[in-house]
Structure formats: C-alpha cells, structure tokens
Amino acid sequence: MNLKVAMTRSSSPANGLLFALTSAGLYGFNIVYARIASFTGASGSAIVVYRVLLMLVLVGLVAAILRSSLAMEREERGKLLLVGVSSALQGIGYLSSVAFIPVTVAAVVFYTYPIIIVLVSPFVEKTPLTQALVAIVAVATLGVCLVVGPAFSDLDWRGLALAFGASIATAVQFFAAARCTRTGVVAKVFWIQLIILPTAILVSLATGQLAPPSILALAPFAVTMTIAGYVGGFVLQFLALGRISAVAAGILYCAEPVVAAVSSALILNETLAPLQIAGGALVLAAIVANVLLEQRRRLKDAALVPIAD
Structure with missing residues (x-):
C-alpha cells in the first residue's frame, strides 16, 4: 500500500463523521418545516409519497448526467433490500406512533436506537463493547431525553410499540447500510427509494391521505424545505x-432532536427550557467524545497497517 492510498483511506472516516453530523442536522431541520406544512393541511404521508417520487426522478437525472450505473452489486442485493424494508418500517412506525402517544415521548423511545446499536455491535460487527462507548451513549441518551422533555402519562402501548419498532428498524438500517460499500451511492438511493415507494403508497391509501400533487402547493416553501432537508440528509447518511x-x-x-428543538425555537418561536439547553449540551459533549474516540481508534488501526514503498 503506498502513502497516497493510506492517506485516502485514513481521511475517509473523518469525512464520514462530517457527513453523518450534517445529515443529522438536515433531518432535524426538515422536521420543523414538515410541521409547518402540516398546519396547512399537507399531510405527512402525502409528502412522503411525492418526496420519494421526486427523489427517484432526481436520481435518474443524476445518473444520466454522470453516466452512473444504477446496477446493484450482486452480493449486496439482499443487504439493500433489507435497508429499503427497514427504512420503510422506520418511517411508518415513527409517524404512526404519534397517533397514540405524544411526539416527545415517541422521540425518546425512537432514539433508543443508538443504545441498541452499541449493545448489538459486539455480535454484528465483532467490535468490543468498551466502558467509554457505553458511557458516551448513556450521556447522549440522557441529553436527548432532556431535550425532548417527555411527559410520561396516559401512554398507549400501541404507540410505544410502534416507536420502539421504528427504533429497531433504524438499528437494522444502520448495520445493513454500513455493509453496502461496493454499490454506488446513486444506485443505493435509487433502489432504496424504489422499495420505500409502494409501502408509502399503501399506507397513504390505508389512512385515506393519498392526496393529489396540488396539496403540496398549500405550503410551497415549507414543502420544498422539507423535501430538500430529507433528500440532503438521506444522501449524506449513506455517504457516511x-x-x-x-x-x-x-x-x-x-444531534437530530437537538437541531429540531433549536430550529423550533428559532423558526416557530417555541421556548427552550433550561433543562432542554442542558440536554443539548450533553448531546454535543457526547458527540465530541465519540469523534475523539473514533479518531483515536482510527489512528490506532492505521498504526497497525504497514505502508510499503
């Protein structure tokens, strides 16, 4: 391995951390505008359907312009199918849960997926479960709980089950997506959205919310920001x-619920309580600690790889 290749590989994880953090920020920003769109009658399920259709068109145009192949690597077809199904279940579970429990409670239950990922990683990725990693995820989870500030009262078990199911689906999505490294990002996004589309249409039909495209004109700016945030977040997620x-x-x-809370305060004039600010600080501290831990692990791995002339 020459020095140039070694440098390229060592910088890739740093880019991945940046992509993931930016993606989380876009997702958090996107939620606020989705709420604004809902005030005008543009339902979430309708936005999801047209968002997926738009993404398929955009991916097709990008593929044509870049002459990029949409073919899946044969050995990754099963993994991409798993990513698509888990992505669909994630959205359905999370969006459906708020029909039975408050949004803040659903968010806390949903954001247990980092804990699931950390606890399952020794079995899936064969990585050691260190005390430092457990402490980081515990601090991050506590911060999320403080940020969303749930009121656990009169909870419906159906909402809890749907939110927790979405959390499990997200963990599956992350593990499966991390193993799809040979298929190009354009092809990944195309096939995953193609799997999500029929599921979103079925849910919209079942709930009676499959409205014509004209419904998007009820809040054009909010809908545009919602779709743009999702598209950017989704692409960066799979790059990461x-x-x-x-x-x-x-x-x-x-970081996603922290960005959502701050964006809500700035855009919707919602008030952030001192505990929410403290929770955001805990999440940021956990993220910084995680980046430092990942950097130390990366440097340790790089030191073990011999560099040939």
Missing part, C-alpha cells in the same frame, strides 16, 4: 455509512 461504523454514526444522529 460507507465510511464509518454503525456505532459511530448512531451516536452522531443523537
């Missing part, structure tokens, strides 16, 4: 998961 482990990415995505 091709470069870093599911564990490292999972902790970084704890």
Whole structure:
C-alpha cells in the first residue's frame, strides 16, 4: 500500500463523521418545516409519497448526467433490500406512533436506537463493547431525553410499540447500510427509494391521505424545505455509512432532536427550557467524545497497517 492510498483511506472516516453530523442536522431541520406544512393541511404521508417520487426522478437525472450505473452489486442485493424494508418500517412506525402517544415521548423511545446499536455491535460487527462507548451513549441518551422533555402519562402501548419498532428498524438500517460499500451511492438511493415507494403508497391509501400533487402547493416553501432537508440528509447518511461504523454514526444522529428543538425555537418561536439547553449540551459533549474516540481508534488501526514503498 503506498502513502497516497493510506492517506485516502485514513481521511475517509473523518469525512464520514462530517457527513453523518450534517445529515443529522438536515433531518432535524426538515422536521420543523414538515410541521409547518402540516398546519396547512399537507399531510405527512402525502409528502412522503411525492418526496420519494421526486427523489427517484432526481436520481435518474443524476445518473444520466454522470453516466452512473444504477446496477446493484450482486452480493449486496439482499443487504439493500433489507435497508429499503427497514427504512420503510422506520418511517411508518415513527409517524404512526404519534397517533397514540405524544411526539416527545415517541422521540425518546425512537432514539433508543443508538443504545441498541452499541449493545448489538459486539455480535454484528465483532467490535468490543468498551466502558467509554457505553458511557458516551448513556450521556447522549440522557441529553436527548432532556431535550425532548417527555411527559410520561396516559401512554398507549400501541404507540410505544410502534416507536420502539421504528427504533429497531433504524438499528437494522444502520448495520445493513454500513455493509453496502461496493454499490454506488446513486444506485443505493435509487433502489432504496424504489422499495420505500409502494409501502408509502399503501399506507397513504390505508389512512385515506393519498392526496393529489396540488396539496403540496398549500405550503410551497415549507414543502420544498422539507423535501430538500430529507433528500440532503438521506444522501449524506449513506455517504457516511460507507465510511464509518454503525456505532459511530448512531451516536452522531443523537444531534437530530437537538437541531429540531433549536430550529423550533428559532423558526416557530417555541421556548427552550433550561433543562432542554442542558440536554443539548450533553448531546454535543457526547458527540465530541465519540469523534475523539473514533479518531483515536482510527489512528490506532492505521498504526497497525504497514505502508510499503
């Protein structure tokens, strides 16, 4: 291995951390505008359907312009199918849970997926479960709980089950996506969205919310920001998961509810309580600790790889 190749590989995880953190920020920002769109009657399920259709069109155009292949690597077809199904289940479970429990409670239950990823990683990725990693994920989870500030009262078990199911689906998505490193990002996004589309249409039909495209004109700016945030976050998520482990990415995505809370305060004039600010600080501290831990692990791994002339 020459020095140039070694440098390229060592910088890739750093890019992955940046991609994941930016993706989490876009997802958190996207939620606020989705809420604004809902005020005008543009339902979430309808936005999801047209968002997926738009992504398929955009991916097709990008593939044509870049002359990029949409073919899947044969050995990764099963993994991509798993990513698509888990992505669909994630969205359905999380969005459906808020029909039975408050959004804040659903968020706390949903964001248990970093804990699931860390606890399962020794069995899936064969990585050691260190005390430092457990401490980081515990701090991040506590911070998320403080940020969303749930009121655990009169909870419906159906909502809890749906939110926790979405959390498990997200953990599966992260592990499966981290193993799809040979298929190009354009092809990944195309096939995953193609798997999500029929599921989103079925849910919209079942709930009676499959409205015509004209419904998007009710809040054009909010809908545009919602779709743009999702598209950017989704693409960056899969760029990140091709470069870093599911564990490292999972902790970084704890930034999403923090960004959502801050964006809500700035855009919707919602008030942040002192405990929420403290929770955001804990999440940021956990993210910084995770980045430092990942960097130390990366340097240790690089030191073990001999560099030939």
